[in-house]
Amino acid sequence: MTIRIWLATALAALTLSACEDATRHEDGNRAGIGGVAEMADDFAVGRSRAASAPSPSPPPPAPGSAPADGVVERLIAYRYDYRFETPADTTPGLVERHQNACTQAGAQQCQIVSANIYDDGRGSISASVQLRASPAWVETFRSGLEAELETAGGRIQNQSQSADDLTSAIYDMEARLEAKRVLRTRLISLLERETASVEELVQVERELANVQGEIEGAEAQIRVMRGRVSMSALGLNYASRVEPVSPGAFDPLTSALTNVFRELAAGLANVITFIAGFAPWLLVIVPLFWLLSRWLRGLFKARREAKTAKAD
Numbered sequence: 001m002t003i004r005i006w007l008a009t010a011l012a013a014l015t016l017s018a019c020e021d022a023t024r025h026e027d028g029n030r031a032g033i034g035g036v037a038e039m040a041d042d043f044a045v046g047r048s049r050a051a052s053a054p055s056p057s058p059p060p061p062a063p064g065s066a067p068a069d070g071v072v073e074r075l076i077a078y079r080y081d082y083r084f085e086t087p088a089d090t091t092p093g094l095v096e097r098h099q100n101a102c103t104q105a106g107a108q109q110c111q112i113v114s115a116n117i118y119d120d121g122r123g124s125i126s127a128s129v130q131l132r133a134s135p136a137w138v139e140t141f142r143s144g145l146e147a148e149l150e151t152a153g154g155r156i157q158n159q160s161q162s163a164d165d166l167t168s169a170i171y172d173m174e175a176r177l178e179a180k181r182v183l184r185t186r187l188i189s190l191l192e193r194e195t196a197s198v199e200e201l202v203q204v205e206r207e208l209a210n211v212q213g214e215i216e217g218a219e220a221q222i223r224v225m226r227g228r229v230s231m232s233a234l235g236l237n238y239a240s241r242v243e244p245v246s247p248g249a250f251d252p253l254t255s256a257l258t259n260v261f262r263e264l265a266a267g268l269a270n271v272i273t274f275i276a277g278f279a280p281w282l283l284v285i286v287p288l289f290w291l292l293s294r295w296l297r298g299l300f301k302a303r304r305e306a307k308t309a310k311a312d
Contacts, residue, residue: 074167077163080159080234083156083159095129098236099112133234173222177222
């Protein structure tokens with residue numbers, strides 16, 4: 001009974017070894033980060049088994065990762081949009097005060113993304129200012145906004161607030177980034193191995209360059225998303241209000257005279273346009289009319305002479 005068990009165990013080991021050899025032969029020509037990662041894992045396992053020192057303590061959690069107690073910090077990017085209605089004469093000053101308040105707070109608290117102002121020349125002024133500011137600065141700005149507008153003779157016509165929850169996206173990208181950093185460390189360890197062949201070193205260097213590029217791209221995306229969380233977006237839109245003027249007693253007469261002169265000017269413009277369009281034709285019509293008149297005079301003169309000759 002013991003011999004049978006030993007034979008069955010040996011047969012199973014030989015079968016497993018043959019399958020592994022066939023699998024290695026089939027996948028021997030494949031290149032990719034999966035194969036390099038397995039090489040790194042095997043090398044790391046072998047090195048850990050050979051070392052007699054105890055395993056090191058786990059690394060500290062990455063900045064911004066979820067705490068150990070399971071409480072997840074919500075990473076939310078806020079955006080505030082306002083539309084103001086202000087008198088035309090106070091709109092430029094109000095826009096300038098808001099820009100100066102952001103500039104004086106410093107770049108760490110507030111940044112002007114864009115600003116523009118438009119004057120149509122008829123008493124109407126519109127403007128737009130886009131800011132990125134810290135949540136504390138935004139709250140301070142919003143708390144005194146209504147009183148400032150009342151002082152300037154304006155009002156808040158419309159306001160809106162939106163939020164974009166980036167918690168899952170940031171934590172997921174940071175976890176992927178940490179895994180890529182671990183893989184980079186293992187690839188660097190493979191490069192230091194003395195028994196590695198030239199082909200393996202070239203493959204490891206290629207994959208190391210790819211992993212490094214992915215790490216830098218992920219770090220840039222995380223910085224952008226965390227920047228959106230730390231600095232809220234604030235949009236300020238200004239539309240001037242033209243104050244109405246009471247009509248005077250002679251306004252109807254003034255309007256009528258204005259219409260008369262407008263009609264006279266329009267008629268004169270039509271005549272000038274007609275003359276300008278007809279003038280080139282005079283160069284052709286006048287010579288033709290002159291030739292036709294001479295021919296008719298000659299014809300009439302010949303008939304008169306013929307009648308005179310017959311009468312004599």
